[in-house]
Amino acid sequence: MKFFIDTANLQQIKEAQDLGVLDGVTTNPSLMAKEGISGAENVINHYKAICAIVDGDVSAEVISTDFDNIIKEGHELAKLDDKIVVKVPMIKDGIKAIKYFSGEGIKTNCTLVFSAGQALLAAKAGATYVSPFIGRLDDISTDGLSLIEDIRLIYDNYAYETQILAASVRHSIHIIECAKIGADVMTGPLSAILSLLKHPLTDSGLAQFLADHAKAAGK
Numbered sequence: 001m002k003f004f005i006d007t008a009n010l011q012q013i014k015e016a017q018d019l020g021v022l023d024g025v026t027t028n029p030s031l032m033a034k035e036g037i038s039g040a041e042n043v044i045n046h047y048k049a050i051c052a053i054v055d056g057d058v059s060a061e062v063i064s065t066d067f068d069n070i071i072k073e074g075h076e077l078a079k080l081d082d083k084i085v086v087k088v089p090m091i092k093d094g095i096k097a098i099k100y101f102s103g104e105g106i107k108t109n110c111t112l113v114f115s116a117g118q119a120l121l122a123a124k125a126g127a128t129y130v131s132p133f134i135g136r137l138d139d140i141s142t143d144g145l146s147l148i149e150d151i152r153l154i155y156d157n158y159a160y161e162t163q164i165l166a167a168s169v170r171h172s173i174h175i176i177e178c179a180k181i182g183a184d185v186m187t188g189p190l191s192a193i194l195s196l197l198k199h200p201l202t203d204s205g206l207a208q209f210l211a212d213h214a215k216a217a218g219k
């Protein structure tokens with residue numbers, strides 16, 4: 001399973017990249033705003049800075065909601081770097097735009113997906129990635145992970161090549177369950193990725209090993 005980090009924070013992207021397990025980055029307008037990035041030029045420069053840090057795909061979201069402007073914005077984003085994936089919302093003009101970009105060989109990420117039907121449409125339009133938001137479904141007392149299972153089944157039934165990018169991942173259980181189901185990618189915050197490191201028996205075991213080593217060395 002590929003690991004993407006879901007942030008526009010350059011320090012956190014660097015930290016994940018340095019760990020050696022990062023396959024890409026996803027951003028959205030809220031994450032950009034959180035870092036204080038606004039204005040077309042600053043946004044473009046920030047995407048360039050992210051692309052300079054990572055090796056893999058970088059999702060950059062359009063803010064237009066009509067076909068013509070999604071296409072215009074998508075072209076501007078795609079020409080920034082080969083790593084850029086144009087992130088398009090799951091709306092009618094978004095699906096039309098994904099189909100158009102797919103014909104042009106421009107990578108897309110269909111975002112704000114909350115149902116299997118939406119995921120089916122995204123695959124039929126030729127999206128490179130589909131982003132079901134599992135944490136936000138959990139937030140409204142719905143089972144986000146069962147949506148990932150449904151999409152996996154549907155995509156496998158018809159050999160759709162669209163990659164399931166489990167998004168709105170909040171913690172290590174989400175990551176592990178997504179890996180068991182067979183999501184192609186997960187995107188989450190650095191804290192969720194780092195939480196995979198932790199086990200109390202690892203900490204106590206290491207402390208014991210180091211203490212025994214020091215004792216044997218007469219320290």
Ligand code: G3P
Nearest residue numbers: 006026028135136167168
């Ligand atoms: O990738 C989608 C993500 O940014 C949404 O996450 O935590 O805001 O639901 P969250």
